[in-house]
Amino acid sequence: MSTRTRRFALDWWAVQKRFIYVAVLVLMLCFAAAGAALYVWKYGNPLRNVGAVTNLTGAKFISFEGDVRVLRATTREVVFANSNTQLFPGDTVQTQADGRARIGMADGSTVVVRPNSTIIVRDNASGDDGKRSNVHVVVDSGQMYVRTEQQPEGANNVVETPKTQNKIGRETGASFGVNPEGSEEIRVNAGGVQSTNRSGVRTDLKAGEFVEVNSAGTLSTPQRLLDVPTPTAPRDLEKVMASGNGAATISLRWQRPQSGTAAYYRVEVATSPFFVPEGRVIERDQLVATEFNASDLRPGVYFWRLRARAASGQTSDWSEPRKFIVAPRGVGSPVSVSNLVSEYVGGEIYLIRGASQPGTTLRVAGRETVATSDGSFQIQITAPPGARTVTVEAQDPQGNSSQYRVQIGGSVGSRK
Numbered sequence: 001m002s003t004r005t006r007r008f009a010l011d012w013w014a015v016q017k018r019f020i021y022v023a024v025l026v027l028m029l030c031f032a033a034a035g036a037a038l039y040v041w042k043y044g045n046p047l048r049n050v051g052a053v054t055n056l057t058g059a060k061f062i063s064f065e066g067d068v069r070v071l072r073a074t075t076r077e078v079v080f081a082n083s084n085t086q087l088f089p090g091d092t093v094q095t096q097a098d099g100r101a102r103i104g105m106a107d108g109s110t111v112v113v114r115p116n117s118t119i120i121v122r123d124n125a126s127g128d129d130g131k132r133s134n135v136h137v138v139v140d141s142g143q144m145y146v147r148t149e150q151q152p153e154g155a156n157n158v159v160e161t162p163k164t165q166n167k168i169g170r171e172t173g174a175s176f177g178v179n180p181e182g183s184e185e186i187r188v189n190a191g192g193v194q195s196t197n198r199s200g201v202r203t204d205l206k207a208g209e210f211v212e213v214n215s216a217g218t219l220s221t222p223q224r225l226l227d228v229p230t231p232t233a234p235r236d237l238e239k240v241m242a243s244g245n246g247a248a249t250i251s252l253r254w255q256r257p258q259s260g261t262a263a264y265y266r267v268e269v270a271t272s273p274f275f276v277p278e279g280r281v282i283e284r285d286q287l288v289a290t291e292f293n294a295s296d297l298r299p300g301v302y303f304w305r306l307r308a309r310a311a312s313g314q315t316s317d318w319s320e321p322r323k324f325i326v327a328p329r330g331v332g333s334p335v336s337v338s339n340l341v342s343e344y345v346g347g348e349i350y351l352i353r354g355a356s357q358p359g360t361t362l363r364v365a366g367r368e369t370v371a372t373s374d375g376s377f378q379i380q381i382t383a384p385p386g387a388r389t390v391t392v393e394a395q396d397p398q399g400n401s402s403q404y405r406v407q408i409g410g411s412v413g414s415r416k
Contacts, residue, residue, distance in 0.1 A: 089123050
């Protein structure tokens with residue numbers, strides 16, 4: 001009996017030892033959990049930012065023209081922009097006199113860098129959940145336009161200038177200008193901007209408002225935004241024939257700004273779409289009327305733009321450049337167009353096809369195209385309601401022109 005009792009006692013102690021091990025482990029885990037809870041209570045959650053905002057990819061060039069350069073923050077290397085160039089925090093974008101760039105940011109917003117401008121991408125991050133983002137761009141000099149889309153809660157889009165910091169609201173379009181003399185301009189076309197100067201004074205700007213920031217950093221009282229005047233003639237890509245002396249006079253016409261009151265206008269005509277100084281052929285300021293005759297224009301390709309100025313000194317943005325062509329007057333030779341056919345697409349939409357000599361310009365129902373290297377052309381038009389025929393105008397590079405009629409839905413064209 002004593003032997004059995006001793007064996008029973010040894011088995012009982014073996015069970016107790018395992019229990020002690022488990023108890024010690026549980027106790028250690030409790031101490032660890034208590035310590036973690038105390039840390040969180042005192043210092044906050046150390047993992048609160050994990051996965052919140054992560055730099056997923058660099059900003060990308062949507063499009064660019066002319067000389068656009070990127071200064072890399074990490075290597076200080078200067079590279080020329082191309083379709084594969086990405087922009088990362090700290091990178092600088094510089095546009096020269098003939099440069100312009102459109103950049104897509106992580107939050108879906110778009111930044112347009114205008115000629116002779118420098119911006120810095122401070123931050124461009126988006127969360128994995130798609131709900132949080134942080135975009136911060138600095139305008140160091142020149143002009144930049146930003147457009148935001150519908151932003152989720154937690155999105156942060158900031159445009160900084162030397163004298164202000166601006167939080168951009170959702171569905172906002174605004175431009176920021178930093179002038180060489182030290183003053184700045186903010187124009188809000190849509191949405192809203194919260195602007196704070198270096199002294200901490202905040203100004204809330206809404207759609208249709210303009211402020212000027214003086215060299216001391218003080219924002220002016222918001223005033224009504226002076227909108228861009230709208231060019232009306234000549235129409236974009238219009239061809240104008242030179243007169244007998246080999247030159248042409250073009251009547252440039254525009255509409256007054258829809259918002260704000262213009263005191264006068266400035267018009268520029270150039271051979272470059274970037275209006276570089278050496279390419280400008282006409283510059284006229286202090287124009288009161290909404291029409292100006294540009295004279296003595298020799299055959300060639302020209303671009304023109306204009307902007308308005310209010311009595312307060314506020315200037316509008318420039319209008320988008322329009323292009324027109326002065327062509328030499330032809331000798332009266334007909335322009336041949338063959339194989340004219342129309343193809344019904346749907347509704348009032350038709351395709352007009354045919355062939356002519358390469359380089360011939362074809363115009364139909366307000367649309368325009370140029371015959372390719374093999375002479376073929378195709379143009380999609382919207383026909384006037386009830387029309388049975390449309391007129392095809394053909395103009396060759398020498399200035400000769402002819403007109404043809406084509407039956408809608410038919411295949412026979414005849415020269416007028």
